[in-house]
Amino acid sequence: MDQPQLRTLEATCIQEESPQCSAACPIHIDVRAFMGCLAKEDWRGARRVLDRTMPFADIVGRICDEPCRRACKRAETGDPLAVGSLERFCVTTVPMVLKQPRLPAKGGSVAVIGSGLSAMTAALDLARKGRNVVMMTGDEEVGGSLRGYAEEILPARVLSGAVETLDSYGVNIQFGWSLNKEFFDIVRQDSDAVFFDRDCAGLASLPVDCTHPDPLTLAVGNDGCFAGGGTTENGFSIMKQVEDGRRAALSIERYLQKVSLTAQREREGACPTRLHTVTIGIESLKEVQPADPSTGFTQQESAREASRCIQCECMECVKQCAFLQEFKDYPKRLVRKIYNNQAIVQGTRTANKMINSCMLCGQCTVICPHDFPMATVCRSTRENMVAKSTMPPSAHEFALQDMEFSLGEFSAMTRHQPGRDSSRFLFYPGCQLAGSAPFAVEQTYLHLTGHLAGGVGLMLGCCGIPAHWSGRQELFNQTMQSFQAEVNRLGDPLIITACSSCYAVFKEFAPELQVQSLWQILDRMELPERKTAIPPQPMTIHDPCTVRHDPEIRASVRNIIKKLGISIEEQPYSGELTDCCGYGGLMQFANVPLGEKAARAKGLRSDLDGLAYCAMCRDNIAASGRRIAHLLDYLFPAAEQEDPLLRPNPGFSRRHENRARLKQHLLNTLWHEEPVMTPDYKSIKLFIPPQVMELMNTRHILEDDIQKVIFQAEQTGKRLVDPENGHFLASFKPVRVTYWVEYQPDKQGYIVHNAYSHRMILPGDAK
Amino acid sequence: MSNFSFISETEWRCGCCNKELQPRKVNVEYMGSVFNVELMVCPVCGFVLVPEDLALGKMLEVEQLLEDK
Structure with a gap:
C-alpha cells in the first residue's frame, strides 16, 4: 500500500464525514458534540462548542434559524432536535467559555460598510486574524435588522454587547456616516479591501453594484470589493448573515494574501455529506416541550431533549463484525494503522495481530455503502509481510501444517x-x-x-x-x-x-x-431415503461466508432443506450478509480468543437450532455451545443414530x-488397496482426559505431537520424573515448536496429564 | 528476558541420570535473539526444564514481542 492508495482507502470509509446537521449548518457548528454535552449536563462544554464556531454566540444563539433542524436524522424516527431552543438555553444560561484569540497584527486594512450581522461577523473574523478593520455605518448602533427583534428574544443590551466584543479585538467602529460617493472615495483610498453588508440602508447610492456578488467568493468586481448579507429571495436568514460575513472575511484574507479566491472552498457553507446513518430500530421520540414556553427549556428539559440526539455516525460494519469490534476501530483508522505498521523498519509492529485477525469474509464490504475492501487490504498486507519476512511465524503455522x-x-x-x-x-x-x-x-x-x-x-x-x-x-x-x-x-x-x-x-x-x-x-x-427424525421445531440456516456472492448455491441448499421437510426461519444476518464463524482468514488460529467470540456471535444470531452446510461453521458453532447440525447429517445420517444437533466439535x-x-477406509473398502504405512510413533496409545484434550485444542497441540514426544522419550529414556506420583515430563521439537508432555504409563498405553509448548530454542536443539 | 532467573524448587528429577535438577545459566534463542537465563537443569546430562508457567508466560510474551520486531 502506498500513500495514494492509503488516501483513496481512507476516503472510502465515511465514518468521519460530518453528520447531516453540521453539514447543513452554513458555518458547520458541531451540533452533534453540542447535543452530546447537553445530554450529559456538561453545560460549559456545550457553550464551548458554540464559542468555537459561532460568532457573537450570545446573539446568534438566541435567534439562530436552525437550518440544521431540516437535515436532522432524528426526524426519521420522531421529531427533529429542537436545536434553536437548545442553543438559546445554552447562551442564556452559560456565559462565554472560550474567547477566540486574536492573532498578531499583520497589516492590510479592511473597511466593513454597514453594521448588520454579516458586517459584524466579517469584522470580527478579520480582526481575529490580525487585520486592521474599520467598521463604517450610517447607523448609530450595530445589529441592522436584528434590532427589530422583541426585547424578550434579543435584549438590546445583548445586541449592543457586540460593540464591546468588536472593540476588544481592535475593530474601529464609526457610526453616523453618510453613504455617498465622497464616502466611497475615502473608503477606497484608505483600505485594501471592502466588505459591504447589504443589510444596510443607503448602499444603492454608492458607485458599486452590490446586488450580484459572486456566490463563491462574494466578490463584486475584482478590485477587492465584496458584498453579502441582507435579504435574499429566501427572506432574511440569520445564519445566511453569519455565513456571508464569514465567507467574505475568508475571501478578503485570500485577497490580501494574493492567493486564489476560489481554490478548495467546496466545503464552505452548507454542503452535502456522505455520512450514512441507519435509524432503523431506533425508538421514535417526540420533541420535549418546555413546561413554561415563555422561559424556554430548563436544565433538565435541555438534557432530555439533547439526549434524543442519535449521535449520527456510520459504524455499520463495526456493528456486525467481531473483528472490528475487537479492535474498536472502523476501517479508515485501521487502514492507517496497517499503513504505519508496514512502514516500520525498526521497532515493534503493533498491528500484526490486527492484520492477522480479519476473517477476510467480506461482510463489511457488503454492508459498507462504499464497499470498503477491508479483506483485500488485510490479505494483500499479509502477502506483503510474508514477502518482507515480517510475518510472525506463529500466526499461521499450525493451520499451514494442518x-x-x-x-x-x-x-x-x-x-x-x-x-x-x-x-x-x-x-x-x-x-x-x-x-x-x-x-x-x-x-x-x-x-x-x-x-x-x-x-x-x-x-x-x-x-x-x-x-x-x-x-x-x-x-x-x-x-x-x-x-x-x-x-x-x-x-x-x-x-x-x-x-x-x-x-x-x-x-x-x-x-x-x-x-x-x-x-x-x-x-x-433424487435425494436419499431419509432415516433420521427431522427436528420438530423450525431451524435456522447458518450460511457460510464463502457463499456470500453465490445466491444459486444458497437457493439450492434451501430447496434441499425444503425437500427434507425441515422448516426454516431465516435470520437477518444470513445470505449476502452472513457472518464468518472465525475460521475465515485463519482468524481462529492467529487470535484464538477472538475466533471463539466470532463463532459465538454467529451462533447467537438466532435462538433456533442451527443448520450449517460448511464443516467449519458447523464445528465452530458447535464448539461455542450451540445446537447445530450439518445438512449432510440429515441427508446421510450416521448408523449409530446420534442426534446430529449434539455432535461435538471434533477438534x-x-x-x-x-x-x-x-x-x-475408502482405499480398503472401495478400491481394495493396501493401507499406507503409518510411522512408528503412531503405535503410542494415548488416554487423554477431556479437559486435557480441550487444553490441547486451544494450545494447538495434536495427539500426533504428544505421540512423538512420548515415543522419543521412551526410546531414549530422556525424561524427567516426579518420584511422588510417578509422572514423567518430556519434550520434543519435531520442527519449530517444542512440545512438553506430562504423562504416566498405563497398562495399555499412556495417560496424558498436561501438554504445553514454546518456540524458544533450548541448548542442544536443532535450529 | 536476558539475564533473568527462572529457577524455582521443583519435584522433577532427571529420569535418565536420577539427579536433582540444579540452577544453571543457559542460552535460549528465538528469531536471532539470544538470552542468557537461569533455569533448572540436570547437572549430568544437561536436560533443561521449561515449566508450564514459564512457557506460557514470560517465554510466550518474549516470543511474540520478537515476532513483531
Whole structure:
C-alpha cells in the first residue's frame, strides 16, 4: 500500500464525514458534540462548542434559524432536535467559555460598510486574524435588522454587547456616516479591501453594484470589493448573515494574501455529506416541550431533549463484525494503522495481530455503502509481510501444517470410481468435511456414484485456501498447480465441491475448470431415503461466508432443506450478509480468543437450532455451545443414530485422525488397496482426559505431537520424573515448536496429564 | 528476558541420570535473539526444564514481542 492508495482507502470509509446537521449548518457548528454535552449536563462544554464556531454566540444563539433542524436524522424516527431552543438555553444560561484569540497584527486594512450581522461577523473574523478593520455605518448602533427583534428574544443590551466584543479585538467602529460617493472615495483610498453588508440602508447610492456578488467568493468586481448579507429571495436568514460575513472575511484574507479566491472552498457553507446513518430500530421520540414556553427549556428539559440526539455516525460494519469490534476501530483508522505498521523498519509492529485477525469474509464490504475492501487490504498486507519476512511465524503455522497434513500421503488421494478408468465427475469434499464428518463424505460419494453416469472420481485434499489467507502466495500457487495437474490427469471432469471455500477458490483461481457445488448437484438429483427424525421445531440456516456472492448455491441448499421437510426461519444476518464463524482468514488460529467470540456471535444470531452446510461453521458453532447440525447429517445420517444437533466439535486432533482413517477406509473398502504405512510413533496409545484434550485444542497441540514426544522419550529414556506420583515430563521439537508432555504409563498405553509448548530454542536443539 | 532467573524448587528429577535438577545459566534463542537465563537443569546430562508457567508466560510474551520486531 502506498500513500495514494492509503488516501483513496481512507476516503472510502465515511465514518468521519460530518453528520447531516453540521453539514447543513452554513458555518458547520458541531451540533452533534453540542447535543452530546447537553445530554450529559456538561453545560460549559456545550457553550464551548458554540464559542468555537459561532460568532457573537450570545446573539446568534438566541435567534439562530436552525437550518440544521431540516437535515436532522432524528426526524426519521420522531421529531427533529429542537436545536434553536437548545442553543438559546445554552447562551442564556452559560456565559462565554472560550474567547477566540486574536492573532498578531499583520497589516492590510479592511473597511466593513454597514453594521448588520454579516458586517459584524466579517469584522470580527478579520480582526481575529490580525487585520486592521474599520467598521463604517450610517447607523448609530450595530445589529441592522436584528434590532427589530422583541426585547424578550434579543435584549438590546445583548445586541449592543457586540460593540464591546468588536472593540476588544481592535475593530474601529464609526457610526453616523453618510453613504455617498465622497464616502466611497475615502473608503477606497484608505483600505485594501471592502466588505459591504447589504443589510444596510443607503448602499444603492454608492458607485458599486452590490446586488450580484459572486456566490463563491462574494466578490463584486475584482478590485477587492465584496458584498453579502441582507435579504435574499429566501427572506432574511440569520445564519445566511453569519455565513456571508464569514465567507467574505475568508475571501478578503485570500485577497490580501494574493492567493486564489476560489481554490478548495467546496466545503464552505452548507454542503452535502456522505455520512450514512441507519435509524432503523431506533425508538421514535417526540420533541420535549418546555413546561413554561415563555422561559424556554430548563436544565433538565435541555438534557432530555439533547439526549434524543442519535449521535449520527456510520459504524455499520463495526456493528456486525467481531473483528472490528475487537479492535474498536472502523476501517479508515485501521487502514492507517496497517499503513504505519508496514512502514516500520525498526521497532515493534503493533498491528500484526490486527492484520492477522480479519476473517477476510467480506461482510463489511457488503454492508459498507462504499464497499470498503477491508479483506483485500488485510490479505494483500499479509502477502506483503510474508514477502518482507515480517510475518510472525506463529500466526499461521499450525493451520499451514494442518493443510500440509491434508495434502500429505496419510490424507490425500485421487482415484477414478472403482472399476473405471475415466471420470466425468470428481467429488471433492474438502479437508474440513473429511475431518469433521468422514462418514458423510463416504455416503455422499456412494450416493453420487449411484446417481451420476460416466464415472465419479474422488479426490481428498485441500484447496490451499489457508495458504492464500495467510499470504503464502507461492505455496498457494503450487497447491493450485498440483490440483489442476491432477484434475487434468483425470481427464478434466466436472468438480463437485462440498465445501464452499473450495468452490470459491476454484472459481476464482482456476476459472478454466468446471466446478459445481454439491448442493446444486443434489438439488437436481433424487435425494436419499431419509432415516433420521427431522427436528420438530423450525431451524435456522447458518450460511457460510464463502457463499456470500453465490445466491444459486444458497437457493439450492434451501430447496434441499425444503425437500427434507425441515422448516426454516431465516435470520437477518444470513445470505449476502452472513457472518464468518472465525475460521475465515485463519482468524481462529492467529487470535484464538477472538475466533471463539466470532463463532459465538454467529451462533447467537438466532435462538433456533442451527443448520450449517460448511464443516467449519458447523464445528465452530458447535464448539461455542450451540445446537447445530450439518445438512449432510440429515441427508446421510450416521448408523449409530446420534442426534446430529449434539455432535461435538471434533477438534484438531480428531480431524487429522478422521482424514487419515477416511483415506484408509475408502482405499480398503472401495478400491481394495493396501493401507499406507503409518510411522512408528503412531503405535503410542494415548488416554487423554477431556479437559486435557480441550487444553490441547486451544494450545494447538495434536495427539500426533504428544505421540512423538512420548515415543522419543521412551526410546531414549530422556525424561524427567516426579518420584511422588510417578509422572514423567518430556519434550520434543519435531520442527519449530517444542512440545512438553506430562504423562504416566498405563497398562495399555499412556495417560496424558498436561501438554504445553514454546518456540524458544533450548541448548542442544536443532535450529 | 536476558539475564533473568527462572529457577524455582521443583519435584522433577532427571529420569535418565536420577539427579536433582540444579540452577544453571543457559542460552535460549528465538528469531536471532539470544538470552542468557537461569533455569533448572540436570547437572549430568544437561536436560533443561521449561515449566508450564514459564512457557506460557514470560517465554510466550518474549516470543511474540520478537515476532513483531
